[in-house]
Amino acid sequence: MTHAQTALSGIPVFTEAAPTGNVSPLLHEIGHALTRLAATGEPTVIDLRGIPMAPGEEDRIVGFLGRGEIEARLDALGPSEIVETAYPGVWLVTHFNEADEVMAKFVEVATVPTLLATPEDDLHDSALRLSEALDRALSNEQGN
Amino acid sequence: MSNDDINGKSTATVSTDMTLGEQMRARGVSRRSFLKYCAAMASMMALSPSMVPRIAAALEKARKPSVIWLSFQECTGCTESLTRSHTPTVEGLIFDSISLDYHHTLQAASGFGAEEAREEAMKAHYGKYLLVVDGSIPMKDDGVYSTIAGITNLAMLKEAAAGAAAIVSVGTCAAYGGLPMANPNPTGAVAVSDIIKDKPIINVPGCPPIPVVITGVLAHFLTFGLPELDDLGRPTAFYGQNIHDRCYRRPFYERGQFAETFDDEGAKKGWCLYKLGCKGPVTYNACATTKWNQGTSFPIESGHGCIGCSEPKFWDQGGFYRALSEGKLGTVEGLAAAAGIGAAIGIGSALLGRSGQAGPQAEIKAKLDKDLEAQK
Secondary structure (H helix, E strand, O other): OOHHHHHHHOOOOOOOOOOOOOHHHHHHHHHHHHHHHHHHOOOEEEEOOOOOOOOOHHHHHHHHHOOOOOEEEEEOOOEEEEEEOOOOOEEEEEEEOOOOOEEEEEEEEOOOOOOOOOOHHHHHHHHHHHHHHHHHHHHHHHHO | OOOOOOOHHHHHHOOOOOEHHHHHHHOOOOHHHHHHHHHHHHHHOOOOHHHHHHHHHHHHHOEOOEEEEEEOEOOOHHHHHHOOOEOOEHHHHHHHHOEEEEEOOOOOOOHHHHHHHHHHHHHHOOOOEEEEEEOEEEOHHHHOOOEEOOEEHHHHHHHHHHOEEEEEEEHHHHHHOOHHHOOOOOOOEEOHHHHOOOOOEEEEOOOOOOHHHHHHHHHHHHHHOOOOEOOOOOEHHHHOOEHHHHOOOHHHHHHOOEOOOOOOHHHHOOOEOHHHOOOHHHOEOOHHHHOEOOOOEOOOOOOOOOOOOOOOOHHHOOOOOOOHHHOOOOOHHHHHHHHHHHHHOOHHHHHHOOOOOOOHHHHHHHHHHHHHHHHO
């Protein structure tokens, strides 16, 4: 919850929201993506902000999907939440900026969300840095 | 602050030799951060998440373009909006993606130093810089009604446009003339596209435009070059969809449930605002999906109809609180008939002076224009 949203939700206004009719198609889309992932291994990413939602509808989708076993937090240009839903293979990925404002919200249908896997570009550099650190530690020990 | 700060002479040494990827790595930005940035950009640019790898590849190779931002007859609302962008933030954009070499509200330098920075940037990046304009340009009495450093807006625009790779007209004033051009247009205000005919112009209208749409268009230009434009020069990624079609209150419209006043039962229940003058059905913008204030809400969600601020002449369309059906054209049927007439005599494309695809939207506008003329 951003500060702005907290403040807004504090205003006791109730408006009737007609369903857009987009909740169930989106859940079906997720279902189809999940079937495809199971059959062919092909992952899918769905942008939750891409279709109109009446107030409360996004919460209904998130509520329907429930929560699973894994919750990961990424710290890169502000926090990101990567949460597995009650349906393995369906992940909710929310990106925040440094001011904790939501930048983007995705449903990722994959065995591992892209951002959780170590980027290949970093692997080479990582191995190099580890061996350098080991050398330094070793020479320090010998120095003592 | 880096030497890319928009601050007088220091900007002359803009490091355009490194690609964005190289710069981000040099600044210790991790690959995950970069991919997250690209994912947020894709969402903001209304592109499919499957485009993220392409955005990443394009940004990796992109070089910081020099951006010169000229503010003419305007209220600074567009700059206020720009500084509210959260994806990317304006700071992020200035420090990571573009080199903002002149912007008289945001720059630290003033007076001769500021104008010198503009001239130096124009000289150093001649033919390559991106020119951003907000505000309309007064033409009456040789343009004396708006000047900067003693130079008329008209002269400054012509000089800056000559060396620009492309022009982005930010806000309805720069894109279509805006409020300064409203009847009776005392200063003879016109849009950028009325003066500059030999450069690609991207219109980013809105009063003001949505913050992330401004930065999104700049990001799109940086990533993929000129975006696809509609018949009014607007990027279709942001202006391709109709407010009414994407409105969460649309189901009420379909059911014929309308608010009749701003405090009746219908208004309280959040019913459709069409009868209270909502211009959603004739307005193309990203408000219904991208929303405002970090995706919190948009005018209709806050209980007020759309005023159609991203459309040409929105200020002279007969009143924000008059239903479209009782507008200048009388009835919905009248509007449809007018569109037909416009199409028949080809008035749409002729009046708009744009090539090709003047859709029904353009024809309705042309008819509205003609009506306005007749009223004078």
